[in-house]
Amino acid sequence: MGLTGWYLHHHGAGHVTRFHAVRPHLPGEVVVFSSLPRPGTLPPATTWVSLTPDNDRPPGDRDPAGADPTVGGLLHWAPLGHAGHARRLAAIASAIADRHFDRFVVDVSVEVAIFVRLLGVPTVVVTQPGDRSDTPHRLAYASASRVLAPWPAGAHHGPATPGLVEVGGISRFDGRTRDIEPDPGTVLVLGGGVTENDLAAAAAATPGTRWQRAGGTASTWIADPWEALQRAEVIVAAAGQNSVADLAAAGARAVIVPQPRPFGEQVATGRILTDRRLAVVEPAWPGAAVWPSVLDRARGLRTDWSQWGVTGAARRAADTIAQVGA
Template structure:
């Protein structure tokens, strides 16, 4: 029996969208819908046959005159009261669930959406993430899901209860980049990747790096906060849809330890200085710990940015041969697609 597939994408940063877009490209022949908020900047990157439902934000607006945080609910992470955006998005999603039967929903990520789907009788697959995620809401979401899908290898999996491990399919790491490098790396050329989910890498820090390492050339990729001064060894590249050319040229990359950045560094076999930012459930710190033993990787905490001897650490890292073996799988996207198909075929045979 044919079934439809939907993906719910969390709106924090661009990482969830990037990950989902790569997976759905492997799911040919299905009626696929993407649901999420703030998808407008990315929708043009999707195949034309993917439907997009733009959900309202679930945060307080000026119209929400009776907003309250409400009493604490142990089983939910986020459940404020009297927010029109929340009631609207629930109405949109449940109407979609009713119209698209039979439907399989992949959630990346939200405890509340996972549980809403289960209450509406819609089976789910939940994406695993790093971090401390054995609190009651996560456990409830994991229990309600048909399958847990880990977009990373078992070798860097977070510590988990055995039943969570048993329920997880580890597809291996993947990213939008391949390790093919058409440009020779240049000694003392460093890329600085600035993400959109919040970072301590700002204009002040870039100036600090410039002064500490005058014999290095830095390329700043992404939108940076603060006043960007003209500096002799800094090139501000802004947002780049295709940053691989610059990354290929650089011998070291500095960036945060979000999932996609880490997987991209592994795909490109790059020397990497990871800065784990504050995130819910310590996600980036957990991922930083998981890769800290990788050859060619150094972790610098945000509170140590201005106490680190950057000239020393960059010189030392350039002498290391990066070795990300076992992190990336060439079959990861095929594995993810196969796992999704298998769940649907089991449910709707």
């Protein structure tokens, strides 16, 4: 199997969660590169290389946002004269110079994908929903040996991409058994993006319901929300890839409120969920008076979440990765 490199983007927890779902199915040694904090425990045969944050700016360094970071639209983030950016790429180059990497997963960074390929290592680039037809994305995808899409077959976003492999929604709960029936009247809200006042107003407008929040703050964080996902009659969530895959794994009745993201990522996912009648999708957090009807519509859903392709998706992703450079 050889040696696999894996770059993890540092925004949010989704990229590292996806890594932990796929890693058990991927044989061989893996070296992770990220400016995320190193997890307390790592899977066997996995090492972690900590990278300088890409917004790190020592005293005297110029503001990277004003240092032509896009190279006139050719890239997303390559600021001039930025020591932190140089150290990030230098750490990756040093590792590749010291050892033979058979393949390199990039989740996600146009610059890392191109840089690693320039160093002679074949790449597996993880794509995301939304309009990725801009020049930097097209360059990264064209340079990749495979473009791994964590969404179901037929849900492709934008123009055809050579080497695209749609593996299905990747969930950390794939393989778990649903053994708890939903508790009528329970509403579980996943993640942030909503204020406590909004939650209180929604709860007040829906007498007979019990609202619970999971995530978004340290006090509401649940390390393993599988039981909570099963117990909730209705789940309210954003349209992030991991969240939707987890809802599919749980067979949930869901209200999806896409959050503003670059390239229309969550709006695009919400559109597919609507087309496949998998969730009630609201363009913004509903007003208090609207919540009774929104919850009624969600309770009435009879969804076929199997079409999201969660079962076996993590293994299919690992197989796709393993094929590169084999």
